[in-house]
Amino acid sequence: xxxxxxxxxxxxxxxxxxxxxxxxxxxxxxxxxxxxxxxxxxxxxxxxxxxxxxxxxxxxxxxxxxxxxxxxxxxxxxxxxxxxxxxxxxxxxxxxxxxxxxxxxxxxxxxxxxxxxxxxxxxxxxxxxxxxxxxxxxxxxxxxxxxxxxxxxxxxxxxxxxxxxxxxxxxxxxxxxxxxxxxxxxxxxxxxxxxxxxxxxxxxxxxxxxxxxxxxxxxxxxxxxxxxxxxxxxxxxxxxxxxxxxxxxxxxxxxxxxxx
Amino acid sequence: xxxxxxxxxxxxxxxxxxxxxxxxxxxxxxxxxxxxxxxxxxxxxxxxxxxxxxxxxxxxxxxxxxxxxxxxxxxxxxxxxxxxxxxxxxxxxxxxxxxxxxxxxxxxxxxxxxxxxxxxxxxxxxxxxxxxxxxxxxxxxxxxxxxxxxxxxxxxxxxxxxxxxxxxxxxxxxxxxxxxxxxxxxxxxxxxxxxxxxxxxxxxxxxxxxxxxxxxxxxxxxxxxxxxxxxxxxxxxxxxxxxxxxxxxxxxxxxxxxxxxxxxxxxx
Numbered sequence: 001x002x003x004x005x006x007x008x009x010x011x012x013x014x015x016x017x018x019x020x021x022x023x024x025x026x027x028x029x030x031x032x033x034x035x036x037x038x039x040x041x042x043x044x045x046x047x048x049x050x051x052x053x054x055x056x057x058x059x060x061x062x063x064x065x066x067x068x069x070x071x072x073x074x075x076x077x078x079x080x081x082x083x084x085x086x087x088x089x090x091x092x093x094x095x096x097x098x099x100x101x102x103x104x105x106x107x108x109x110x111x112x113x114x115x116x117x118x119x120x121x122x123x124x125x126x127x128x129x130x131x132x133x134x135x136x137x138x139x140x141x142x143x144x145x146x147x148x149x150x151x152x153x154x155x156x157x158x159x160x161x162x163x164x165x166x167x168x169x170x171x172x173x174x175x176x177x178x179x180x181x182x183x184x185x186x187x188x189x190x191x192x193x194x195x196x197x198x199x200x201x202x203x204x205x206x207x208x209x210x211x212x213x214x215x216x217x218x219x220x221x222x223x224x225x226x227x228x229x230x231x232x233x234x235x236x237x238x239x240x241x242x243x244x245x246x247x248x249x250x251x252x253x254x255x256x257x258x259x260x
Numbered sequence: 261x262x263x264x265x266x267x268x269x270x271x272x273x274x275x276x277x278x279x280x281x282x283x284x285x286x287x288x289x290x291x292x293x294x295x296x297x298x299x300x301x302x303x304x305x306x307x308x309x310x311x312x313x314x315x316x317x318x319x320x321x322x323x324x325x326x327x328x329x330x331x332x333x334x335x336x337x338x339x340x341x342x343x344x345x346x347x348x349x350x351x352x353x354x355x356x357x358x359x360x361x362x363x364x365x366x367x368x369x370x371x372x373x374x375x376x377x378x379x380x381x382x383x384x385x386x387x388x389x390x391x392x393x394x395x396x397x398x399x400x401x402x403x404x405x406x407x408x409x410x411x412x413x414x415x416x417x418x419x420x421x422x423x424x425x426x427x428x429x430x431x432x433x434x435x436x437x438x439x440x441x442x443x444x445x446x447x448x449x450x451x452x453x454x455x456x457x458x459x460x461x462x463x464x465x466x467x468x469x470x471x472x473x474x475x476x477x478x479x480x481x482x483x484x485x486x487x488x489x490x491x492x493x494x495x496x497x498x499x500x501x502x503x504x505x506x507x508x509x510x511x512x513x514x515x516x517x518x519x520x521x522x523x524x525x526x527x528x
Contacts, residue, residue, distance in 0.1 A: 014270040067280030067387055087280040092387075095270030103270050131476040155383040160395045183473045200404070201397035205373050207386035220462070220492065224369050228410070228466035235407040 002027045005035060005077065006085040009047070013098045019087065020044075026077050032088070033061050033072035036100075048099035056213055059147030063100050064089045069149040069211045091152040104148050110168045113196070114175055115253045118187035134183040141178040141222060143214040144171065150208035150218060156201045167198035170208035170218050177222035180229060187253040190233035193226055196255040202227070278389040285385035292378035299503055306510055307352040312517040313337070313510075319429045320443045320523070322513040323450065323506055326426050328353045339425060357422070360415035367409035369462045370499045410463040420451075420458050427451040439528030446512050450505040457498035460491030 005026045008019040024039045033051055040047045052058040054073045061072040066080070066087055080086060094102035119128070151169040152158065168176075176193045179185050193199045204227075208218045216222075232239060233250065242248065279285070306313075306324050313325040314337035321328070321337050328337045330353045331345035343356075352358055365371055376382050383390040398406050427447040433439020458464070469485035472478055491498065516523045 010273055010275070012273065016274055064280065064387065066282050069387055084282075089275060089280065090273050092272060092275060094272065096273045097270065133475045133482065134473070153387050155390055156395065156397065158387075159383070159390045159392075163395065181473060185473070198397075198399075200399035201395070203372065203376050203382060203397050203403075204369055205376055205383060205386075207383070210386050224462045225466060225470050227407075228463060229471060231407045231410055232471065235404075236410075 003082045005080075005082065007035070007039065008085055008087045009036075009039070009044075009100070010089040011044075011047070011099050012096065014096055017096070017099075019089075026082075028078075030077050031073055032065055032070075032075045032077060032086070035077060036072060036088070048097070048101045050101045057145055059145035059213075062091055062147045062149050062152065064091060064152075069153045071147060071149070071213050074213055091148070093152040093154075093158045094148070104151075106164065107146070107148050107151055107169070107171065110172045110197075111175070113168070113256050114172060114179070115187050115189060115192075115256055117179060117182065117185055118253070119184050120186050123184070128184055130183045137181045137221065138178045140216055141174050143216055144174070145214060146171070147213060149211045149213065153207045153211045154202075155205070155207065156198070156203075163198065163201060167201045168196075170202070170223060173197055173199055173202065173226060174216070174218050174222040177226040180226065188233075188251055189253055190226075190229050191250070191252040192255045194230045194234060199223070199226060199230060279385075279387060281385070281388060285388055289378040289381070289384045292374050295500075295503075296375065296378065299507060302507055306514070307354070307358060308349065310349070310353070312514045313353075315443065315513060315517045315523065317434045318439075318441055318443055318516070318523050319432045320441075320447065320513045320516065321426050321429070322510040323423055323426070323454075324358075324510050325352075325354045326422055327357060329356055339422070339429070357419050360412055361419060363408070364412035364416040364458075364461075365499075365503075367406050367412055368499065369409070370495050372406060374499075409461075410467070413458070413461050413463040413467075416458050416461075420455055423451050423454055433525070433528035435528065437528060440526040441523040442526070443512060443516060443523045445526075446505075446509045450502070450509040453498060453502040453505045456491055457495070457502040459488055460493075460495045460498055462492060462495070464488055465492050 003026055004023045007022045007024055009022060010017055011020045012018060022039055022043055024035050026035055033054060036047070036049055040049065049061065051061040051073065056071055056074040062069065063072055065072065065075055069091065088100065090096050090100045090102045094104050094106060097103050148171060151171050154170055156163050156167050157169060173193065176189050176197060179187065180189055202223055204219055204224060206219045209220070212218060303324065313322045314320065314334050316334065316336050319336070325337065327340040329340060329343040330347045331342045332347070333342060333353055347353065347355070377384055381390055382392060382395065398404055427450070430444040430447040431438060431440060465485060465488045468488055469475060469478060469481035472481065475482040515521060
């Protein structure tokens, strides 16, 4: 059974924009992206939307639907009542290119700052051996489709642009955690996680986990374990005392230099 | 040679609305704030009351007074002895444990989320603009002290053992032999949920095996980690239930100790 849905879509670019009202036909089984495509095809041919796979795996169609960060291709129209007006806006944390398309290059810059996988140089190619239980944890984080909904919803940068330099965001702190938990990695990113990637700014309110379309438990399995590792490196008085007594120096891996 | 057009400076979408969410996002923080406030008020009144905390006949000691280490504690209630003759009224009898219990709960990763959302509105709900102009998270004093959670966890382990001892004492009947009353079961339920909360703690999970890179080299620690991870996935539930059972077990013992009613005995 089809019906006409009321849509309020944010239209504009970096300069200015406003919510434009539309009435668009909806058919059974459709998702928000289908309706936006129909709007584009029938009433607003210049509407900009980023999309690709329509299967929740490419992470392109991230936007805010009725104020909630979601993938348009994975949001069924049936979750809204036919009388409801849908408000569709671009992700608020990132600069707008046009309409619903945002510039997410902030995330690529953050990704480049993280020291990459650092295996033991004495282990030759073909000699790596690891068991499944050792890689289960990093594998959960590899499910990330880089939709950046977690980055968008995190209030540390969403509500405080002044933190953009200091905070890498949940997606990239999860990347740090992934490498730290990798059984064959030898780098120590605990100090830079706190000092350079802003882990201390995270107050674990779990919005990143709430919006993740892959249902990755970002807070419980990546950010909090990473915070605990940082405690062991920076805030544990026993470790500090042991370092002083034994004059032990930590081999902290520095942030990748020259990357912003 | 053609010149590339200048790329305009990009900025965020100019949206002044705090949020477009239509669901009742304000309900959860309000409920959390109300429940936490009720609990804190109740606990504050109770720890300073100074009586109705021990039922000598049934050996029931409320968790809010364990260990009762002041010389003013009623006979039989001081399982760890009396460490000083008396304390001023502004100091609870179980001050030695309460400091750590409070520290454990306030630095707990779940409660942090709950009170940051409920009281500090940082943020009140996801994708709802927070009211603060500046935000430094847990990078400065006093919130950098949240990193002490691990040490409060160690203390909480000891307190858990003490509460288990108290619950076991509750299974002594009036004649000193084994007996079961409703109070025994209330204390037992309380201590089970306290352990569920304590062992599901994120710090416990980290210490057990979370800090390792290779689970396969430490099979026992890994096995423990899987069990604690199961509890950890239910940490919020255990946090609330154990808060409730603490209050209810104290309320029950207060009513029995004050003579409001006698503890119904099931056996001996």
